Amino acid sequence: MMRPCDKRHGAEPTGWDHKGVQEQDVADRRMTRRTIIVHDRYAMRQWRLKASRAGWNGLQVMTFGQVIARLAGGFARDVDEETLRQAVQVALRDVRLAELARISDLPGMASAVTGTLRRVWGAGIDLSARSATHARIAEMARIEAAVLAALPPGCLCPAEMARRACARLAHAPALLGPVEILGVPDLSPCWRPAVQALARHVPVQWHAGPRPAPAWLADTDVAILTGAPSRPDITCCSAATPHHEAIEAMRWARTLMASGQARPEDIAIATTSTGDYDASVLSLRADANFAVHFVHGLPVTATRDGQAAAALADIVVRGLSRLRLRRLISLMGADAPALADLPDGWMRVLGTAPLDTPDAWARLLSGLGAGDWPDGIDHAPALRALVNLLHRGPEAAGEMGEGLLAGRTRVIWRAALAAGPAQSVDLTVEGMRLDDATDPCASIAWMPAGSLAASPRRFVRLLGLNSARWPRNVGEDRLLPDHIIPTTKLNPLPIGEADRQTFATIMATAGDQVVLSHARRGNDGRLLGRSALLQDYPDETYLRRNRAPAHAYSETDRLTARRDEFARTPQARSATACWHDWLRPDITPHDGLIRANHPVMQAIMQRTQSASSLRMLLRNPLGFMWRYGLGLNTTDSGLASLMPDAMAVGDLVHATMEHALVLMTRDGQAARSDAHAIVEQALSDAARAWQHDHATPPQLLWHHLLDGVRAMACWGLRATRENATGCRSYAEVPFGCIPAEPDRQAAWDTTTPVPVADTGFFINGYIDRLDLSANGRQAWVYDYKTGRAAGEGTVLKGGAELQRCLYAFAVQALLGPDVQVEATLLYLRDESALRLDDPRQALADLTTCLRAARRTALAGHALIGPDTGGDYDDMRLALPAGLAAYRSRKEAQANRILGDDAIAVWDAP
Numbered sequence: 001m002m003r004p005c006d007k008r009h010g011a012e013p014t015g016w017d018h019k020g021v022q023e024q025d026v027a028d029r030r031m032t033r034r035t036i037i038v039h040d041r042y043a044m045r046q047w048r049l050k051a052s053r054a055g056w057n058g059l060q061v062m063t064f065g066q067v068i069a070r071l072a073g074g075f076a077r078d079v080d081e082e083t084l085r086q087a088v089q090v091a092l093r094d095v096r097l098a099e100l101a102r103i104s105d106l107p108g109m110a111s112a113v114t115g116t117l118r119r120v121w122g123a124g125i126d127l128s129a130r131s132a133t134h135a136r137i138a139e140m141a142r143i144e145a146a147v148l149a150a151l152p153p154g155c156l157c158p159a160e161m162a163r164r165a166c167a168r169l170a171h172a173p174a175l176l177g178p179v180e181i182l183g184v185p186d187l188s189p190c191w192r193p194a195v196q197a198l199a200r201h202v203p204v205q206w207h208a209g210p211r212p213a214p215a216w217l218a219d220t221d222v223a224i225l226t227g228a229p230s231r232p233d234i235t236c237c238s239a240a241t242p243h244h245e246a247i248e249a250m251r252w253a254r255t256l257m258a259s260g261q262a263r264p265e266d267i268a269i270a271t272t273s274t275g276d277y278d279a280s281v282l283s284l285r286a287d288a289n290f291a292v293h294f295v296h297g298l299p300v301t302a303t304r305d306g307q308a309a310a311a312l313a314d315i316v317v318r319g320l321s322r323l324r325l326r327r328l329i330s331l332m333g334a335d336a337p338a339l340a341d342l343p344d345g346w347m348r349v350l351g352t353a354p355l356d357t358p359d360a361w362a363r364l365l366s367g368l369g370a371g372d373w374p375d376g377i378d379h380a381p382a383l384r385a386l387v388n389l390l391h392r393g394p395e396a397a398g399e400m401g402e403g404l405l406a407g408r409t410r411v412i413w414r415a416a417l418a419a420g421p422a423q424s425v426d427l428t429v430e431g432m433r434l435d436d437a438t439d440p441c442a443s444i445a446w447m448p449a450g451s452l453a454a455s456p457r458r459f460v461r462l463l464g465l466n467s468a469r470w471p472r473n474v475g476e477d478r479l480l481p482d483h484i485i486p487t488t489k490l491n492p493l494p495i496g497e498a499d500r501q502t503f504a505t506i507m508a509t510a511g512d513q514v515v516l517s518h519a520r521r522g523n524d525g526r527l528l529g530r531s532a533l534l535q536d537y538p539d540e541t542y543l544r545r546n547r548a549p550a551h552a553y554s555e556t557d558r559l560t561a562r563r564d565e566f567a568r569t570p571q572a573r574s575a576t577a578c579w580h581d582w583l584r585p586d587i588t589p590h591d592g593l594i595r596a597n598h599p600v601m602q603a604i605m606q607r608t609q610s611a612s613s614l615r616m617l618l619r620n621p622l623g624f625m626w627r628y629g630l631g632l633n634t635t636d637s638g639l640a641s642l643m644p645d646a647m648a649v650g651d652l653v654h655a656t657m658e659h660a661l662v663l664m665t666r667d668g669q670a671a672r673s674d675a676h677a678i679v680e681q682a683l684s685d686a687a688r689a690w691q692h693d694h695a696t697p698p699q700l701l702w703h704h705l706l707d708g709v710r711a712m713a714c715w716g717l718r719a720t721r722e723n724a725t726g727c728r729s730y731a732e733v734p735f736g737c738i739p740a741e742p743d744r745q746a747a748w749d750t751t752t753p754v755p756v757a758d759t760g761f762f763i764n765g766y767i768d769r770l771d772l773s774a775n776g777r778q779a780w781v782y783d784y785k786t787g788r789a790a791g792e793g794t795v796l797k798g799g800a801e802l803q804r805c806l807y808a809f810a811v812q813a814l815l816g817p818d819v820q821v822e823a824t825l826l827y828l829r830d831e832s833a834l835r836l837d838d839p840r841q842a843l844a845d846l847t848t849c850l851r852a853a854r855r856t857a858l859a860g861h862a863l864i865g866p867d868t869g870g871d872y873d874d875m876r877l878a879l880p881a882g883l884a885a886y887r888s889r890k891e892a893q894a895n896r897i898l899g900d901d902a903i904a905v906w907d908a909p
Helices: 019-027 041-054 062-072 081-094 111-124 136-152 158-167 168-175 193-198 242-258 278-288 303-316 322-332 345-349 358-366 379-389 393-404 407-419 422-431 449-454 496-509 555-561 564-565 571-585 598-605 613-617 621-629 646-664 675-690 699-719 802-814 841-859 883-899 900-907
Strands: 034-040 059-063 179-182 205-210 223-226 233-239 267-271 292-294 444-448 459-462 513-519 726-735 763-771 778-785 820-825 834-835
Touching: 034 041, 034 062, 041 059, 041 449, 059 062, 062 158, 062 168, 062 193, 081 111, 081 136, 111 136, 111 158, 111 820, 158 168, 158 193, 168 193, 205 496, 233 242, 242 267, 242 278, 242 459, 242 513, 267 449, 278 292, 303 322, 303 393, 303 407, 303 422, 322 345, 358 379, 379 393, 393 407, 393 422, 407 422, 444 449, 449 496, 459 496, 555 564, 564 571, 598 621, 598 841, 613 621, 613 802, 613 841, 613 900, 621 841, 646 675, 646 699, 646 726, 646 763, 646 778, 675 699, 763 802, 778 802, 802 820, 802 841, 841 900, 883 900
Parallel strands: 034 059, 034 179, 179 205, 205 223, 233 513, 267 444, 267 459, 292 444, 459 513, 778 820
Antiparallel strands: 726 763, 763 778, 820 834
């Protein structure tokens, strides 16, 4: 007798007395073989678990394709997707096409042919018999023949496998025994004759359940068993977006488990297009910390191995760059064969330039020497071989994978190249999936709706019930459209009709509860309509995105929903206090107040300063504390831009001027050679070195940039030539404990510290150019500027221009008080010079301002200044969004706290 049906595990096969089978097995020492045919692998795992729990002996659970392969014998097997794609690619290379020749080389051709053949074989259509009716059918018939010839031994198309199986049906009682077909909505036309013939040799039962049985079963010997539909509680709701739908689904699942209504294996979440929700479910699963099984497989890019394959695919499709190479190396590890000859830490030789063109890589490789490598050995040939391989693009995709990838990553890469063309391997990798290691029989199931219809669960939530998504729109085949072969023949069960049947089956088989969900807008903000399937469920719950759920799915969700609880966390208290302090008119710790003589601030004051750091101290005390005290700084994105920024151009100009001066003074005295020839050579050397760390713009813009640099360098040399005769000239002169280059003649002892009067500050830096007279009694200090010229009478420029004054003081301090120092700003773009008329007075004024700035900083007043939040403030993101309103509230009080002495420099000419 049958045991009572257990709702948690579904109904047992009708008419199956497993207790009697066990008794008979013990008594007669023989096993009764029986077969269950299910829809997919997920259903197989579910039924095998039930059989194990019930102790059923002699049971085998298979899909219908596996049953036919078992009957066909001879190690026959159905054609899997990967094998079929490989055969299609071989056929497209070998078959000469006319009708499809124009599209045969396109990236999606192999996928289109694979899909068309699946439909043709499933519909049982003989293309060769129809080849005379249309040229397209004739070409597809030739492709089909080439594909069948390219398949490995044992791989058979469905028609051939069904033919062989029907010839061996006499063995069906021994191989299969009684057969029950459970949860299968329908069979493809190619399999139907085999079912009809099988029913004449063994008992075959079709468990239709509450759904209608297929019409073609009417005249067969198959016994059709039906059942009454279930009556679950049905609710309908709308969410803001698909991501919000996923969030609500996780909340619903957590509620069911926490309340004791359901175990994880009783809960299913499903939709028709799982790809639209996979990323959301994957991230929410990690946050929720409970098991959710992906029945259709995890995206391969959710694993480290898949990410490594995706990184290589990015290089194959979009070309090699420094960032792409770094990403690939960091993901694939150091065990790749192509990296065996490179030492640890070798990537530092790549510099900071984007390296996004072959020319950039060639310049890098040509400039590398043994001293650039961590182990002191020149590995440029090995790196050149690696770069040359990665520059070959899609044609060398297979060789790249074998040389750079290992283990599971290499297996993924091979499968990706077999599944599609190398020109679109990035899309292929993105669409690949891996089996989820989570146990589906003890987890919440996230699954396609078709799998849920074949394996019902007690508690079901359906997502994506929007128009054009459920049911999905019917589309014609890409290679055999309706006017060539009618769609009703090629696809007897269109996708839209299949979606409707799936929905009806789920509603009739879910045990206890069904929640129907749809999104009001897409993730892109587009308004979405309700599915026509919801017309019988007009009442729905409107779920707001910011609502407080009755049961949160994770700690993050709980803290977001329970504001009082979140407000008690340290992070929330700090953020709330910061927000309120920003809105107050008085100055608070969130505006830069710290305790007096703070150890961090004292440590900053004891460091050797540069002109840039002192400028920030004077004009942006808050940013000074953030950068030099907290270590906040921006990072280089490594992305190439159309034109380099002003700082990068300035670097090129300074390097050109330095190289030119070195060439002019190479023999110990100023050369009298042609300045234009010197500039050309200097510009060539400087540009070569500059390209190692910066992105080179397109050729037209690059030549335009070089023309501008050439013109500025020529004028700069002319403007300083009057002092060249009889003078010693130095370029990029270090001072303040900065070591000098061994091959450069030093103007002084560079290890000598340079204090700034009695301010308590020590300074260091590089002087762009220094000329010393032959008698050593006069010195000329030049600072190059590539921006627009300042007006006449500019000295400190509100604290923004400190280099002339500080560098003049440093030269005076290092050469002695008897040396007359003249400091000049050379504005190379505008071809103008700005000389510092009274260096001593300028230094006296600056000294007063620096002493005041030091006092306020040590007093704990690191407040806003005129440069705070400006266009060149790298830390503007850390300031309030409404910076103008914030400044209007705080500026007056901040200026009073800083004091008149500290802010006086802001008005200095």
